[in-house]
Amino acid sequence: MKFSVLGPAGTFADAAAHQYLSTTHQTATIDYHATFEQVYQAVAPDGIGLLPIENQLDGFVMATLQRLQSEAVTIIGETTIPVNFGLAAQADSLSAIKRVYVQFKTEGQCQNLLSSLPNAEIITTSSNMVSVEKLQHGKPGDAAIIPQSQMALNAFPLMRDNVADQLDNFTRFTIFKKSPTTLAANTTLEAAVNQFKCPIFVTPPTDDPGTLYEILGYPKRAQLNLATLMSLPTKQKMGIYSFYIEISGTTAQLDDLQATLTEMARVFTVQPLGVYGL
Ligand SMILES: O=C(O)C(=O)C[C@]1(C(=O)O)C=C[C@@H](O)C=C1
The missing domain is CATH 3.40.190.10 (Periplasmic binding protein-like II)
Structure with a gap:
């Protein structure tokens, strides 16, 4: 399997890729590329890629979020490493x-x-x-x-x-395949996993008062934890945003997750990005 990451060898992305392979007991040929865009483009149909998603000091990596928003990808895991x-x-x-x-x-x-x-x-x-x-x-x-x-x-x-501005500093990376996923594909996880994470994009049809409040009500009512919330422009019109949301929970809550996403999809555009074990 080819694993596309930001190179050359020795980047934090490289270290994160090795950590991911070792914790998931997999082997792969690391395939280095010069820019995030080239990493993304290089991911083969049967391969995987890794991009940074957030840093403790400098926040989210917008280039990665924009990629996830505009392309059909499935996130299959994440890994976090110390950075100095x-x-x-x-x-x-x-x-x-x-x-x-x-x-x-x-x-x-x-x-x-x-x-x-x-x-x-x-x-x-x-x-x-x-x-x-x-x-x-x-x-x-x-x-x-x-x-x-x-x-x-x-x-x-x-x-x-x-x-670095402080010693305590971590970057979280996301690992993805270049193929779309569906809402229905969201409930299959390995038996050994206890916790899941489910990243999605939610886009409301209009910019009405209380829209975000309404979106957040769905996971709250199902007692699902909201791990991350970021807003990104849809680029179609000023004032209309897409929300990148990560929902987390225990595997016992996977049916609730499925029901919640289905309900949300009746009202909003929901782009699922996969469910993976933590
Ligand atoms: O240049 C690297 O070493 C990278 O892996 C990229 C990257 C990033 O863009 O977030 C990864 C971790 C650090 O936060 C700084 C740089």
Whole structure:
């Protein structure tokens, strides 16, 4: 099986993919791609892909949510890993740094450090390992924010550990297949699983007062837990939003989940994204 992830080897996505394979006792050939878009495009009909969905410090990854919203995918699992960064530079001091390479989601996790580099131009990269490569092939005055695990493997005049805004920092990744799912497919789970998660998009037909309140009433009445709520523009009209919702519960509640989604689908457009064990 081919497992498409953000590369090159050594990204947090790579670490997350290995963690997912080991906890689910699977093997796969990791297939690295340079951007989220290329990762998504590369997922083979019989393969799987992995994209980051949220970070503890910088919040949801909109590019991933937009992908899930616009394409027919089935989410089959999730995995969360600790994330930390170091600063490496071809410079003797912070004030001598002229350019700093930083992955776009990493930037929001290292705000304190970046604001202490007023003379540095921030150059955004597509992956943390690309930041490492840019520095390795860089020139005096260059710096990069790189995975903390890369600090021991690189030697530059200036090395500063643990530069994320806080040490306690995690990123959650979603694992998906590139095929649609249906509401009816939502109740089959392996027997060993106790807890499930069910991500869906819900789009109300109009923007009436209390629409969101009404949507949230469905899982509440069924005693299903609402784990995540994000609103995304439908892009069709200003003011009309789609809601990305993750419902969680115990496997004993799968029938209630099914009934709830069916009821919701009578009133709203419900796009199911699968049900997976936790
Ligand atoms: O560049 C990487 O190492 C990635 O795996 C991407 C990514 C992300 O975009 O969220 C993953 C985890 C960190 O939050 C920062 C970057």
